[in-house]
Amino acid sequence: MQKLNTDIAVIGGGVIGLAIALQLQTEGREVALIEPNEPGSGASYGNAGTVADYAVLPVGTPSVLRNIASLLLNADSPLSIRKAALPTLFPWLMRFAYESLPHRFHDNTRKLSELLSDTSSEWLDLAAQIDASALLSAKGCLYLYQTEQAFKAAQSDIALRRSVGIDQELMSPDEVSRMEPNLPRIDGGGLFFPKAINFTDPGMVMKRLEQAALAAGVLFVKDTASKIVRESGSVRVTGNTTVVAARTVVIAAGAHSGRLAAQTGDRVQLDTERGYHLEFDMDEMPVKRPVCPTHHGFYFCPMAGRLRVAGTVELGGLTAPENQRRLDVLLSNARRVFPDLGAPSRSWMGFRPSMPDSVPVIRPSKGGKDVILAFGHGHIGLTLAPRTARMVSGMIAA
Numbered sequence: 001m002q003k004l005n006t007d008i009a010v011i012g013g014g015v016i017g018l019a020i021a022l023q024l025q026t027e028g029r030e031v032a033l034i035e036p037n038e039p040g041s042g043a044s045y046g047n048a049g050t051v052a053d054y055a056v057l058p059v060g061t062p063s064v065l066r067n068i069a070s071l072l073l074n075a076d077s078p079l080s081i082r083k084a085a086l087p088t089l090f091p092w093l094m095r096f097a098y099e100s101l102p103h104r105f106h107d108n109t110r111k112l113s114e115l116l117s118d119t120s121s122e123w124l125d126l127a128a129q130i131d132a133s134a135l136l137s138a139k140g141c142l143y144l145y146q147t148e149q150a151f152k153a154a155q156s157d158i159a160l161r162r163s164v165g166i167d168q169e170l171m172s173p174d175e176v177s178r179m180e181p182n183l184p185r186i187d188g189g190g191l192f193f194p195k196a197i198n199f200t201d202p203g204m205v206m207k208r209l210e211q212a213a214l215a216a217g218v219l220f221v222k223d224t225a226s227k228i229v230r231e232s233g234s235v236r237v238t239g240n241t242t243v244v245a246a247r248t249v250v251i252a253a254g255a256h257s258g259r260l261a262a263q264t265g266d267r268v269q270l271d272t273e274r275g276y277h278l279e280f281d282m283d284e285m286p287v288k289r290p291v292c293p294t295h296h297g298f299y300f301c302p303m304a305g306r307l308r309v310a311g312t313v314e315l316g317g318l319t320a321p322e323n324q325r326r327l328d329v330l331l332s333n334a335r336r337v338f339p340d341l342g343a344p345s346r347s348w349m350g351f352r353p354s355m356p357d358s359v360p361v362i363r364p365s366k367g368g369k370d371v372i373l374a375f376g377h378g379h380i381g382l383t384l385a386p387r388t389a390r391m392v393s394g395m396i397a398a
């Protein structure tokens with residue numbers, strides 16, 4: 001076993017762990033980042049690339065709760081469940097149902113809106129720091145409502161977003177057609193988030209984060225952390241080939257963080273919402289900005305040299321392989337909007353780290369601030385990475 005001593009050990013090299021490691025090392029601390037795979041190759045690689053500071057509504061809403069049975073049991077819906085995973089998922093689902101009740105939904109929306117405020121400007125700063133500004137696009141983001149009924153049903157969510165200060169513009173079907181002329185005409189309407197920014201290559205952003213962390217002096221340890229033990233004056237993290245002793249350990253292993261947190265006495269109801277993407281290599285994009293047909297639960301994302309169709313939720317745990325049925329549904333729904341889409345160039349599945357209330361866990365361990373928890377970012381982890389890094393830094397400094 002190789003033994004290392006460091007000031008801070010960060011477990012997990014996704015966007016959250018990378019941003020935390022870079023922030024702390026830049027502040028003059030000595031950081032070791034433990035990651036068994038290519039950094040940034042988990043959920044942080046395959047997402048929709050939106051810096052979604054407007055995404056203040058949790059996944060669990062009163063409307064989702066009303067329709068939960070039909071949503072979950074229809075294999076083609078944007079929110080599905082692997083039936084084999086039902087018994088394991090039951091406690092998470094019960095909590096999710098509770099968090100979807102109106103009073104919890106409002107409370108969770110408020111928490112998310114506080115967390116998300118100003119995250120775009122924090123990303124603009126971080127992108128400049130890691131030489132990724134050229135990977136940012138600032139053309140806003142567009143939600144589509146297929147029918148007048150769907151548009152009407154969305155009005156209460158729109159009002160709630162407005163009440164927490166989100167910039168959004170209602171659009172008629174004609175205005176949608178003018179903004180995105182290649183889209184087929186819709187009967188409902190659109191909702192435009194004019195200030196939204198997005199990345200045109202999340203994988204490349206992860207590379208730039210990794211390079212910046214390396215250049216700042218972060219030590220990358222290629223290992224899987226399996227055991228965390230508090231000792232007097234330090235915390236010991238044991239992997240397959242290394243033992244890292246640190247003054248502070250940050251658990252940022254995305255959807256895999258639950259078991260690690262349990263070892264420090266922190267029982268959290270973390271599970272995963274598996275998400276998928278398909279990519280179509282092309283030069284001319286059919287859309288100019290991220291466009292989300294809300295009834296399908298995915299985004300069309302114009303990216304460097306390819307259109308990425310990313311999203312949907314499958315509750316199904318961390319071990320089952322990619323579900324071809326979900327990819328087929330994604331493809332057929334994408335072709336409902338753009339019938340000329342050819343065969344996809346590649347597909348992907350990743351694990352969102354998901355809490356039942358959609359609110360990430362960013363706090364010191366119950367046993368003391370020698371361990372900090374930073375996971376559970378669900379659908380907004382890319383967006384929240386710089387904010388999370390600052391919060392963790394503040395907790396360590398306090």
Ligand SMILES: Cc1cc2nc3c(=O)[nH]c(=O)nc-3n(C[C@H](O)[C@H](O)[C@H](O)COP(=O)(O)OP(=O)(O)OC[C@H]3O[C@@H](n4cnc5c(N)ncnc54)[C@H](O)[C@@H]3O)c2cc1C
Nearest residue numbers: 012014016042043044047048050225254275380381382383
């Ligand atoms: C289809 C899809 C679309 C999305 N779209 C968006 C979007 O547009 N905007 C947005 O903000 N968010 C989006 N998200 C969510 C976002 O991608 C995630 O919230 C975010 O990537 C989570 O980052 P993370 O670092 O916590 O997890 P990950 O990126 O999964 O990283 C966790 C890392 O921990 C490592 N690890 C695991 N176990 C251990 C261990 N024992 N020891 C050491 N390392 C370990 C893993 O190898 C992995 O590299 C989307 C997600 C999906 C799936």
